[in-house]
Amino acid sequence: MQRALDQAQAAARRGEVPVGAVLVCDGAVIAADGNRVEQLNDPTAHAEMQVIRAAAAVLGRTRLEQCDLYVTLEPCPMCAAAIAHARLRRLYYGAYDPKGGGVEHGARVFARATCHHHPEIVGGLRESEASALLRDFFRQRR
Amino acid sequence: MQRALDQAQAAARRGEVPVGAVLVCDGAVIAADGNRVEQLNDPTAHAEMQVIRAAAAVLGRTRLEQCDLYVTLEPCPMCAAAIAHARLRRLYYGAYDPKGGGVEHGARVFARATCHHHPEIVGGLRESEASALLRDFFRQRR
Numbered sequence: 001m002q003r004a005l006d007q008a009q010a011a012a013r014r015g016e017v018p019v020g021a022v023l024v025c026d027g028a029v030i031a032a033d034g035n036r037v038e039q040l041n042d043p044t045a046h047a048e049m050q051v052i053r054a055a056a057a058v059l060g061r062t063r064l065e066q067c068d069l070y071v072t073l074e075p076c077p078m079c080a081a082a083i084a085h086a087r088l089r090r091l092y093y094g095a096y097d098p099k100g101g102g103v104e105h106g107a108r109v110f111a112r113a114t115c116h117h118h119p120e121i122v123g124g125l126r127e128s129e130a131s132a133l134l135r136d137f138f139r140q141r142r
Numbered sequence: 143m144q145r146a147l148d149q150a151q152a153a154a155r156r157g158e159v160p161v162g163a164v165l166v167c168d169g170a171v172i173a174a175d176g177n178r179v180e181q182l183n184d185p186t187a188h189a190e191m192q193v194i195r196a197a198a199a200v201l202g203r204t205r206l207e208q209c210d211l212y213v214t215l216e217p218c219p220m221c222a223a224a225i226a227h228a229r230l231r232r233l234y235y236g237a238y239d240p241k242g243g244g245v246e247h248g249a250r251v252f253a254r255a256t257c258h259h260h261p262e263i264v265g266g267l268r269e270s271e272a273s274a275l276l277r278d279f280f281r282q283r284r
Contacts, residue, residue, distance in 0.1 A: 042195050043204040043227040044186070053184050062185040077251050078227065081220035081244065085185040099256055102223065106256035107249035109219050114241055114248035 001092065001126050004070045007034040007047065008133050014039055018133045021047035021071040023055040023064070030055040030067065047071060048079035052086050063087045072130040074123060077102030080109035084117040091119045094130025143212050143234065143268050149176040149189065150214045150275050156181055160275045163189035163213040165197040167206065172197040189213060190221035194228050205229045214272040216265060219244030222251035226259040233261045236272025 007020025011034030023031040031054035036045040048071050056062055068090040069083060074097040081102075083091055093103070102109045103121065110118050149162025153176030165173040173196035178187040190213050198204055210232040211225060216239040223244075225233055235245070244251045245263065252260050 037204055041198050041202055041204055043198055043206075044191055044195055044224050049186055053186055056183050056185055060183055062179055062183055064185075076223055076227075077244070077249060078220045078223035081218055081223070081249070082186050085218075085220065087185075100258075101256075102219070102249070102251075106254045107219060107223070107244070107251050109244075109249050112248045114243075116242070 001070050001072075001094065003029065003032050004047075004072050004094070005126065005129055005133070007032055008072045008130070011035045011047070012133065012137050018137050019047045019071065019073045021051045021069060023051040023067055023069055025055065025059065025064065025067040030058055044078065046076065046079050048075050049082055052082055052088075056086065065089060068092065069119075070125075072126075073097055073134065074101035074103050074105070076100050077107040077109050080107070083119060084109065084115055087117050088119050090122070092122045092125050094124070094126050095134060096123060096127070143214075143236065145171065145174050146189075146212045146214050146236070147268065147271055147275070149174055150272070153177045153189070154275065154279050160279045161189045161213065161215045163193045163211060165193040165206070165209055165211055167197065167201065167209040172200055172209065186220065188218065188221050190217050191224055194224055194230075198228065207231060210234065211261075212267075214268075215239055215276065216243035216245050216247070218242050219249040219251050222249070225261060226251065226257055229259050230261050232264070234264045234267050236266070236268050237276060238265060238269070 012018035033050035154160035173193040175192035
């Protein structure tokens, strides 16, 4: 989770909403990245999407069954559904996101009967640090 | 919609689940592509994601407010949330997808109070052709 927080701080320095993610497979970090929506002009370039795509490319397969995702913010519905498509084993996340989240809030993607894959989920990991990063970023901006 | 159906047929010829999408901005086709999950080893490479990412790159912005998406299948929750992130104006889709869809089914992404953007939505456009493509593909595979 420290590496995900580092990625979130790096995203903030790039002027991106500070969210960072790390993808771990069999105990090894396969991909680590942050939000790059503005830099890449890509509305889908959330931190989770970045590391899922990178890990699938590295491993040469679309199903990442032995892989765990660490991300500093509760995934949005796009990222939650991508986690299901990629068949990730576990999802660890930091801050809860009542406005944009799609795991514990809003669309609750994994709670739907039609969701074809349910990772183990641990929320609130180093929550206060992850929240503080976001709060400080938006306070400076607004 | 014909061009989206053409893209779906091209996807089938590549061995991909046959879904095609076209992104139109101010009456001009900005991007057209099909599902490329297998070819790119990317679990997020659904047709809708491909054209949203391509259009954002072409237009040099992350918000595609004057743009309309045509896709042959009801978007999954990942793609529905990506449509919201990209602020697309209208979503036209073909076949309904009770198992994997996230618009009329399952997570119903746009129906959530926390969803920050709601495109106009027209479902069932050339539904029988779009459904037949998928049905024929899976019949040959299984």
